[in-house]
Amino acid sequence: MLSGSCSRCQGKGIVVDPMGSTATATICQCSVRCDVCRGARFIITRDAARRDVAQRCECENRRLRVRIYNEAQVPAKFHGARLDETQRDANNFDAFNIFTLLAKDYRRHDRGILLMGPPGVGKTHLVAGFLYEIVFRHGIPAQFQDVSGLLKRLRSGYARDEPEELLIDPLINVEVLVVDELAKGRNNAWELNILDTIISHRYNSRKTTIFTSNYTDQRASTLVERVRGKDRMDEERVFRDTLVERVGSRIYSRLKEMCDFVLLEGADRREWNGEPVPQ
Ligand SMILES: [Zn+2]
Ligand SMILES: [Zn+2]
Numbered sequence: 001m002l003s004g005s006c007s008r009c010q011g012k013g014i015v016v017d018p019m020g021s022t023a024t025a026t027i028c029q030c031s032v033r034c035d036v037c038r039g040a041r042f043i044i045t046r047d048a049a050r051r052d053v054a055q056r057c058e059c060e061n062r063r064l065r066v067r068i069y070n071e072a073q074v075p076a077k078f079h080g081a082r083l084d085e086t087q088r089d090a091n092n093f094d095a096f097n098i099f100t101l102l103a104k105d106y107r108r109h110d111r112g113i114l115l116m117g118p119p120g121v122g123k124t125h126l127v128a129g130f131l132y133e134i135v136f137r138h139g140i141p142a143q144f145q146d147v148s149g150l151l152k153r154l155r156s157g158y159a160r161d162e163p164e165e166l167l168i169d170p171l172i173n174v175e176v177l178v179v180d181e182l183a184k185g186r187n188n189a190w191e192l193n194i195l196d197t198i199i200s201h202r203y204n205s206r207k208t209t210i211f212t213s214n215y216t217d218q219r220a221s222t223l224v225e226r227v228r229g230k231d232r233m234d235e236e237r238v239f240r241d242t243l244v245e246r247v248g249s250r251i252y253s254r255l256k257e258m259c260d261f262v263l264l265e266g267a268d269r270r271e272w273n274g275e276p277v278p279q
Contacts, residue, residue, distance in 0.1 A: 006028060006030040006031075008028055008029070008030070009028035009030060009031070012028070012136075013027060013028050013030070013031035013059075013062055014026070014027060014028060014031075014062060014065075014066060014136065015028050016069070016079045016080070016132070017079060018076035018077070018079045019076065020076065021075065021076055022070070022073050022074060022075060022076055023069075023074040023075065023076050023078060023079035023128075024070055024079075025065075025066045025069045025070055026066065027062060027063065027066060031059065031062070034057060034058075034059035036057055036058065036059065037057035037059060037060075040057070041056070041057055041059065041060040041063075042054045042055060042056055042057055042060065043055055043057050061139065064139060065135055065136050065139050068135050068139060068140075068141050068142070069131075069132065069135045069136065071141070071143070072131055072135060072141075072142045072143050072144050073143065073144050073145070074128050074131060074132070074144045075124075075128070075144070075146075078124060078125055078128035078129075081125045081126070081128035081129035081132060082129045082132055082133070083096065083099060083100045083103055083126075083129045083130060083132070083133050087125075087129060090266075091121065091122070091264075091265075091266030091267055092121075092122055092126060092264060092266065094262070095115060095126060095262050095263075095264045096126065098113060098260070098262055099113065099126055099127070099129070099130045100133075102130070103130050103133035103134050103137060104133075104137070106134050106137075106138055106140065106176075106208075108175065108208075109206040109207070109208065110208050111208070111258065111259060111260060112208045112209040112210050112211070112258050112259040112260075113210050113211070113259055113260050113262055114182070114210075114211040114212075114213065114255055114259040114260070114261045114262065115127060115210070115211065115212045115213075115262050115264055116212075116213050116214075116215065116216040116217070116221070116243070116261060116262065116263050116264070117214070117216070117221075117263055117264035117265055117266075118214060118221075118223065118265065118268070119214050119223070119268070120268035121264050121265060121266050121267070121268060122264065122266075123180075123212040123264055124180050124181075124212055126264070127144075127178050127180065127210050127212055128144065128178075130178075130210065131144055131176070131178055134176055140175050140176055141174055141175045141176070142174060142175065142176040142177070142178065143170065143171060143174040143176075143177050143178065144178045144180065145171055145177065145178065145179055145180065146179075146180035146181050147179060147180065147181045147182060147183075147184055147185060147195070148181060148184055148185055150167070150171075150194070151185065151191055151194065153167055154167055154168075154194065164194075168194070168197060168198060171198050172197075172198055172201040172202060172205075174207075175207065175208070176207075176208050176209075176210070177198075177202065177207065177208075177209045177210070178209075178210045178211075178212075179198075179209060179210070179211045179212070180211075180212050181212060181213065181214070182195075182211045182212065182213040182215075182243075182247070183213050183214075183215045183243060183246035183247050184213075184214065187246055187247065192247065192248060192251065195247065195251060196250065196251055199251055199254050199255070199258075200254065202258070203254045203257065203258050209258060209259070210259075211255070211259065213243060215241060215242060215243040215246050216242065216243060216263060217242055217243050217244065217261060218242065219240055219242055221263060221265070222240055222241065222242045222243070223240075223241070224238060224239070224240050225238070225239040225240075225241075226238050226239075227239065243255075
């Protein structure tokens with residue numbers, strides 16, 4: 001039976017822990033046994049014509065949502081990401097509210113969000129919290145995917161002669177997709193083609209997609225990259241590419257149609273955690 005006094009799950013019946021590389025949800029010990037259905041997983045209710053009908057018990061709903069969350073592959077680091085008041089502050093206030101509203105009133109085919117801003121301000125934390133909400137509030141199938149991880153998996157898939165559809169189709173078909181670190185990497189023709197395939201398919205089927213990116217649509221706020229050649233005498237080159245310069249106008253215009261662009265600025269949260277910030 002769910003217990004509001006359970007300190008491990010705070011009465012939610014679910015705990016999420018880092019396991020290996022992903023955040024893994026399990027049913028809390030306090031809720032493994034269900035006193036409502038006594039283990040049957042369904043309950044009998046009456047419909048309008050006063051006939052007995054079987055209805056899925058809440059404990060079974062919880063099990064389904066645990067499975068959906070675990071299939072979403074949220075990185076272990078973000079196992080504690082939630083859209084609850086304790087995680088909202090002055091720095092993320094507006095973006096936090098936008099995600100909270102979308103999660104609360106989510107309907108299939110809702111417009112997505114492209115969350116832009118410098119590294120370390122909590123973009124991935126926010127989208128991981130959003131994913132938790134739509135899975136456990138609505139039972140929506142979702143998938144978390146960071147761009148460099150996807151490209152890496154594709155490359156090793158080619159080496160094993162695996163068709164790329166095996167990796168790409170689930171990303172095209174899932175109801176809600178979170179794409180982390182859009183435009184990171186070299187963005188060569190092959191990489192952009194992969195992105196274009198996923199984005200175009202989702203655009204055409206009006207599926208909700210959430211993106212994060214260090215690149216913004218403004219020169220003043222986009223990521224500044226300093227690159228020095230191999231030779232010590234080489235001069236440092238400074239790049240200030242905007243998102244459209246990184247992904248090209250075709251992908252960019254799709255993104256504009258699919259998503260609201262939201263800027264998240266503020267202090268670098270990794271500094272607060274005592275972790276070094278890459279220069
Ligand atoms: Zn518990
Ligand atoms: Zn039950």
